[in-house]
Amino acid sequence: MAAAILAADAQAARESSPTLSPEAQKEIVQVEAEIDRIESQTLARLQSEPDNQVQQVELLGKSILFDKQLSVNRNEACAFCHMPETGFTGPVSELNRTTGSYPGSVRTRFSERKPQTHSYAPLSPVLHYNRAAGDLVGGNFWDMRATGRRLGNPAAEQAEGPPTNPVEMGLPDAACFVYRASQRPYRAMFEKVWGPQAFAIAWPRDVEQVCARPGPAPAGDPAPVHLSALDRGRASATFDQMAMSIAGYEASAEVTAFSSKFDAVVTGKAQFTPQEKAGYDLFRGKAQCNACHRDGGPGEDPLFTDFTASNIGTPANPRLPYLRENRPDALGYVANPLGESFVDRGVGAFLVQGHPLSNPSAVDARWRPLAPDNMARVQTPTLRNVDKRPYPGFVKAYGHNGYFTSLKEIVHFYNTRDVLARCKPHDPGEGTTCWPAPESTANMNTSHSGRLGLSDAEEDAIVAFMGTLSDGYVAAKQR
Structure with missing residues (x-):
């Protein structure tokens, strides 16, 4: 279901x-x-x-x-x-x-x-x-x-x-x-x-x-x-x-703020539900999430990122209007001359040429040799507040291009990217029984994602755990 x-x-x-x-x-x-x-x-x-x-x-x-x-x-x-x-x-x-x-x-x-x-x-x-x-x-x-x-x-x-x-x-x-x-x-x-x-x-x-x-x-x-x-x-x-x-x-x-339920649990002011606890154990174990989304260590705050970059093989997002910004707008500006052939090269592109639209920091020329090993890699985001939303039906987007529209979907992707078949155009099983090809296979992470062997219930438990990372948690009063 x-x-x-x-x-x-x-x-x-x-x-x-x-x-x-x-x-x-x-x-x-x-x-x-x-x-x-x-x-x-x-x-x-x-x-x-x-x-x-x-x-x-x-x-x-x-x-x-x-x-x-x-x-x-x-x-x-x-x-x-x-x-x-x-x-x-x-x-x-x-x-x-x-x-x-x-x-x-x-x-x-x-x-x-x-x-x-x-x-x-x-x-x-x-x-x-x-x-x-x-x-x-x-x-x-x-x-x-x-x-x-x-x-x-x-x-x-x-x-x-x-x-x-x-x-x-x-x-x-x-x-x-x-x-x-x-x-x-x-x-x-x-x-x-x-x-x-x-x-x-x-x-x-x-x-x-x-x-x-x-x-x-x-x-x-x-x-x-x-x-x-x-x-x-x-x-x-x-x-x-x-x-x-x-x-x-x-x-x-x-x-x-560091005011999530996770923080309350760490300080002994709250307890995980059984599903949340199971999800945290999977997060740290079988699912290998904390290999990149680090939950802290000696001298570390649990920030749920290691601040490095990775290419998890996210598919291109055909819904991005940017892909159709290849003609002059009413002011004569063309945002994306490549149109639908645009591929996000991530950190590697920055190291080579800066960002085509916005480049607030200078590129260190000494790092340009690192560009090939960083093509298509994007920064590992913090998972804090990853499920924070104003109401339950509110949709959040995930991945650098917003391809994923639920936590369940992206966890399922991490779990099955290399197991499920490649989708055909307009495949009704996209996201569940098949996945589109990655936007780029350059430097794709195959160590911690793609074939995790998680059950549907285990995926749900990881999603439940990530729900404990939203700030603004108020612990229930003791009776």
């Missing part, structure tokens, strides 16, 4: 792939209203700001994260892809079910990947090469391109990606992010924390018009907000400080 329900859900998701369906538009309106509510509450706190500088930075970061005015069309906050009710990842069930990725400030432009979670992201180390293990470790983004090596903070460098990404917040120049912030209610506290020079910039007369034009910047004018060298330096420094503020909020107990 479980397999039949899973097959029906997966097939329904694949047969319906609107760009922005009425259902998605309705949910987007609801999410935008929630963003406005949170922003209003956050800005109200400026009237009685905390006297502790750490808390001031967190408040600034939250104010920036929930500010729609910082996108090119003043309609998309960073939080649009990272809301609390889903563990700071994609909050639109219908998009998770149908497109996998999210539209940007220009609503006809979609990203090529699903949003990662912001929670626990600041705990990722600065990207480095572990020579003994032969692995790159750390960074943010699926392809690790927010290395953290410039600012010493991958989460801050990640925050610098979306503002000028044409398929996300869409600004043509990072200086626009600073200019828009200079007009916002949190300016005074920003100057108090980071210094009065933060916005002491002589903006050109046409800055409003320039910043209202969706990016990318013109080929011959990569910094279309024309500033003096000194003012460009100030704008760049303030951009960094805005990003550090966002990372400060993401590191706060409000976002990185």
Whole structure:
């Protein structure tokens, strides 16, 4: 019965792939209203700001994260892809079910990947090469391109990606992010924390018009907000400080909370159910999940990732609108010249050329020889909040491209990838009795997935265990 329900859900998701369906538009309106509510509450706190500088930075970061005015069309906050009710990842069930990725400030432009979670992201180390293990470790983004090596903070460098990404917040120049912030209610506290020079910039007369034009910047004018060298330096420094503020909020107990049932069990304040306990034993044993999704060790917090990258053989997601962004849009922009032949090369592509749309960190040329061994590999995500959702029927997307639409489905994939047959086109058994070919077989992980020998009940137990990793758990009162 479980397999039949899973097959029906997966097939329904694949047969319906609107760009922005009425259902998605309705949910987007609801999410935008929630963003406005949170922003209003956050800005109200400026009237009685905390006297502790750490808390001031967190408040600034939250104010920036929930500010729609910082996108090119003043309609998309960073939080649009990272809301609390889903563990700071994609909050639109219908998009998770149908497109996998999210539209940007220009609503006809979609990203090529699903949003990662912001929670626990600041705990990722600065990207480095572990020579003994032969692995790159750390960074943010699926392809690790927010290395953290410039600012010493991958989460801050990640925050610098979306503002000028044409398929996300869409600004043509990072200086626009600073200019828009200079007009916002949190300016005074920003100057108090980071210094009065933060916005002491002589903006050109046409800055409003320039910043209202969706990016990318013109080929011959990569910094279309024309500033003096000194003012460009100030704008760049303030951009960094805005990003550090966002990372400060993401590191706060409000976002990185360690408040799940798992944490309560570890501290002796709760007990697993028999199914959850069985799932945890499988997670650490037969299923080999903690080989990559590490649950802690001596001196380690249980972050449920080892911060390395892997190619688990995820199939291409044909529902991604990005695959059809191969023609000029109304503004003449082509997001994906490769169209449906696009293959996500992950970390390897970053090491070779950076990211085609957004590259917040410089590529270390000394690491380019590592590119072949990292093609198609993507960062192992934390499993914390992996099942956090606002209501039971809410759909979450999984995998770097959002191919999977339930935890049961992706666990079944880990279990049976190399056992089940290859699907034929439009195969009704896709996801249960067959799997499509991997998007890429380069460097595919065959050590910890593909042929695990788990029963249906064991798969369900692992899913039940992962449900204990959602923050916000309230232990039942003892009678």
